[in-house]
Amino acid sequence: RRRLEVAESSRAVLEDQVRTQDAYVRSANSQRAEADAALATKDREAANAMAAHSRNQRELEEVRMQMEKHAAAVVVSKTRGTKLMDRMKEISTERDKHLETLNETKRRLEKASRRLERQKEKTKDAEAKAQDKTEEEEDEMKELLEFEISDLQRKVNCPILKDKPKEVVLIRCGHTFSRACIDKRLADRMRRCPTCNKGFANDDVKPIYLTS
Numbered sequence: 420r421r422r423l424e425v426a427e428s429s430r431a432v433l434e435d436q437v438r439t440q441d442a443y444v445r446s447a448n449s450q451r452a453e454a455d456a457a458l459a460t461k462d463r464e465a466a467n468a469m470a471a472h473s474r475n476q477r478e479l480e481e482v483r484m485q486m487e488k489h490a491a492a493v494v495v496s497k498t499r500g501t502k503l504m505d506r507m508k509e510i511s512t513e514r515d516k517h518l519e520t521l522n523e524t525k526r527r528l529e530k531a532s533r534r535l536e537r538q539k540e541k542t543k544d545a546e547a548k549a550q551d552k553t554e555e556e557e558d559e560m561k562e563l564l565e566f567e568i569s570d571l572q573r574k575v576n577c578p579i580l581k582d583k584p585k586e587v588v589l590i591r592c593g594h595t596f597s598r599a600c601i602d603k604r605l606a607d608r609m610r611r612c613p614t615c616n617k618g619f620a621n622d623d624v625k626p627i628y629l630t631s
């Protein structure tokens with residue numbers, strides 16, 4: 420009976436211990452489940468963080484690539500710009516050269532034009548001088564001819580009645596006069612030569628014939 424009581428008591432203690440242990444195990448299980456859940460959450464968070472990081476990396480890479488492309492484009496643009504500037508300088512230089520050539524040609528043309536103008540002026544002067552000389556010569560010739568004509572007229576015409584031709588000669592002195600002149604002297608009985616005053620008779624008056 421005593422043993423039974425002791426056994427009962429032991430069993431009660433044991434059962435109590437088992438219950439305590441069960442409670443402990445349940446608590447531990449619960450804690451473990453909580454820890455597992457927390458771990459899973461942490462894992463998901465880590466995975467999300469990794470994914471976000473990867474995304475960021477990719478985006479960063481993309482941005483970097485774009486920046487490189489942009490930089491390359493800038494280099495190309497710069498090179499193109501430099502080339503364009505060089506070409507523009509070349510064109511400018513060429514244009515300057517062309518302008519210089521054009522100006523030189525213009526200067527030469529102007530010089531040639533001035534020379535031509537001077538030549539024309541000289542030719543005109545020479546022509547005018549030649550014209551003057553010709554006119555001068557013609558005037559001299561005309562004057563000479565007029566003088567010769569008047570001289571010949573004086574020789575051919577009567578020295579007294581100047582508009583009448585010489586028709587008679589006074590043979591004593593050889594002087595010649597118009598018929599009218601001597602007839603008047605004969606009529607007036609002034610029988611002396613009008614030029615040398617030598618006396619002449621009727622028979623001394625002889626006709627002359629100026630023939631050609």
Ligand SMILES: [Zn+2]
Binds near residue numbers: 594
């Ligand atoms: Zn006479």
